Amino acid sequence: VAPVGAREAWVEDVVPLPHGELRVLRPPDADALITEEAFDHEEFLPYWASLWPSAVALARELSSRHLRGARTLELGCGLGLPSIAAAQAGGRVTASDWSPEAVAATRENAALNGVSLEALVCAWADPAPLVERGPWRLLLASDVLYEPRNGEQLLGLLPHLLGERTELLLADPDRPPSAGFLEPARAGFEVRSTVLSERPRVTLHRLRRR
Ligand SMILES: C[S@@+](CC[C@H](N)C(=O)[O-])C[C@H]1O[C@@H](n2cnc3c(N)ncnc32)[C@H](O)[C@@H]1O
Numbered sequence: 147v148a149p150v151g152a153r154e155a156w157v158e159d160v161v162p163l164p165h166g167e168l169r170v171l172r173p174p175d176a177d178a179l180i181t182e183e184a185f186d187h188e189e190f191l192p193y194w195a196s197l198w199p200s201a202v203a204l205a206r207e208l209s210s211r212h213l214r215g216a217r218t219l220e221l222g223c224g225l226g227l228p229s230i231a232a233a234q235a236g237g238r239v240t241a242s243d244w245s246p247e248a249v250a251a252t253r254e255n256a257a258l259n260g261v262s263l264e265a266l267v268c269a270w271a272d273p274a275p276l277v278e279r280g281p282w283r284l285l286l287a288s289d290v291l292y293e294p295r296n297g298e299q300l301l302g303l304l305p306h307l308l309g310e311r312t313e314l315l316l317a318d319p320d321r322p323p324s325a326g327f328l329e330p331a332r333a334g335f336e337v338r339s340t341v342l343s344e345r346p347r348v349t350l351h352r353l354r355r356r
Contacts, residue, residue, distance in 0.1 A: 153171070153254075156171045156172060156173055156174065157171070157172055157173075157174045158170070158171050159171075159172065159197055161197075161202055161227065163205060163206055163209040163231065164206065164209055164210055165209050165210070166209075168205065168227060168230055168231065168234075168259050169255070169258050169259060170197055170226075170227055170255050170258075171225075171251065171254060171255055171258060172195055172196065172197055172225050172251070173192075173195045176192050176193075176195035176196045179192035179195055188293070190245075192245075192247075193224070193292075194223075194224040194225065194243060194245045194247060194248030194251070195224075195225070195247070195248075195251075196224070196225075197224075197225055197227065198224070198288060198289040198319070199289075199319060199343065199346040199348050200288035200289040200317035200318060200348050201224060201225070201227040201228055201288040201289065201317070202227065203288075203317050203342040203343050203348040203350065204227075204228040204231075204286065204288045204315060204317035204342075204350070205227045205228050205230070205231035206231075206342070207315065207317070207342065207350060208228060208231040208232045208235050208237075208286075209231050209234065209235060211235050212235065212236055213232060213235045213236040213237035213284065214236050215236060215237070215238055216236075216237050216238065216284050217237075217238050217240075217280075217281075217282050217283045217284070218232045218233075218237035218238065218239045218240070218282065218283065218284040218285075218286065219239075219240050219241075219242065219279070219280070219282045219284070219285050220232070220240070220241045220242060220285075220286040220287065221242060221270065221285065221286070221287045221290060221300070221303075222242075222243055222244075222287055222288075222289075222290035223241035223242060223243045223248060223249070223252050223265070224243060224248050224251075224288075225248070225252060225255055226241050226248075226252030226253075226255045226256060226263075226265070227255070227288075228286050228288055228317075229241035229252060229256070229263055229265075229286070230252075230255060230256055230259050230261050230263070233256065233261040233263045234259070234261055237284065239263040240263065240264040240265070240266060240276075240279060241256075241263055241264070241265045241266070242265070242266045242267070242275075242276060243267065243268075244267065244268065244269035244270075245267075246267050249265045249267045250265075253265045270296075270299040270300060270302075270303045271299060273306065273307075276303075276306075277306045277307065280306070280307045280308075280309070281308055281309030281310075281312060282307050282308070282312055283309065283311065283312060283313070284312070284313055284314075284315065285304075285307060285308075285312060285313070285314040285315070286314075286315050286316075287300075287314070287315075287316050287317070288316075288317040289317065289318060289319055289321075291316075291318055291321060291323050291324040291326075291327050292321050292323060293323055294323045294326050296323065296327075297323055297324070297326040298326070298327075300327055301327060301330055301331065304331075305334075308355055311354075312354070312355065313352060313353070313354055314335075314351075314352070314353040314354075315350060315351075316350070316351040316352075316353065317342065317348055317349070317350050318348070318349055318350075318351060319346060319347055319349075320347050320348075320349055328351060334355060334356060335354060335355055335356060336353070336354050336355075337351055337353050338351070338352045339351045339352075340352075
């Protein structure tokens with residue numbers, strides 16, 4: 147993996163939310179982190195290092211909720227913004243990503259905003275740490291359906307994370323591979339979709355088991 151650069155060189159974004167603002171540190175240029183090794187191993191691609199519009203939209207949605215201690219898991223947390231918003235809203239949050247750098251950045255961003263959460267390195271193909279800690283009341287994911295295999299893996303993983311009343315909040319910029327998750331998911335889940343933002347386009351899909 148390319149060195150992510152000195153933390154002093156990282157950029158701080160300020161994200162306004164209805165009840166205040168959050169601060170997010172990220173590397174200045176995600177593209178500069180791409181290496182030959184990253185092309186060979188998809189888990190090394192630095193998608194985690196950008197703050198994607200879906201994360202901002204999901205954080206905004208969470209900030210107006212009262213999570214009252216709800217056990218909350220974020221999948222593919224990247225820089226950790228939705229997890230931080232969920233912790234601020236009162237959730238007991240675990241953030242997870244297969245990239246150790248994403249998990250380290252999430253821990254730093256949580257500290258920067260004065261919230262406490264757990265952050266774990268975990269790939270969906272090897273999810274024991276997430277399953278052991280379940281079942282979860284709330285599952286979060288933003289912009290994680292960008293390759294067909296992501297949707298396939300999530301469909302296989304979800305049943306192992308769910309309790310009786312688990313809700314999944316999935317923020318997505320309508321990338322074509324998301325249909326490969328949502329269509330089969332409708333067999334087992336009630337799916338309610340709302341457009342959160344037009345430009346850039348972000349849709350929130352709320353899933354509950356039938
Ligand atoms: C497009 S980025 C979105 C990051 C963040 N959720 C956001 O919206 O800003 C996708 C994230 O999913 C993570 N990811 C992709 N496939 C994964 C897998 N199989 N297991 C765990 N994390 C994964 C990536 O490392 C990356 O952080």
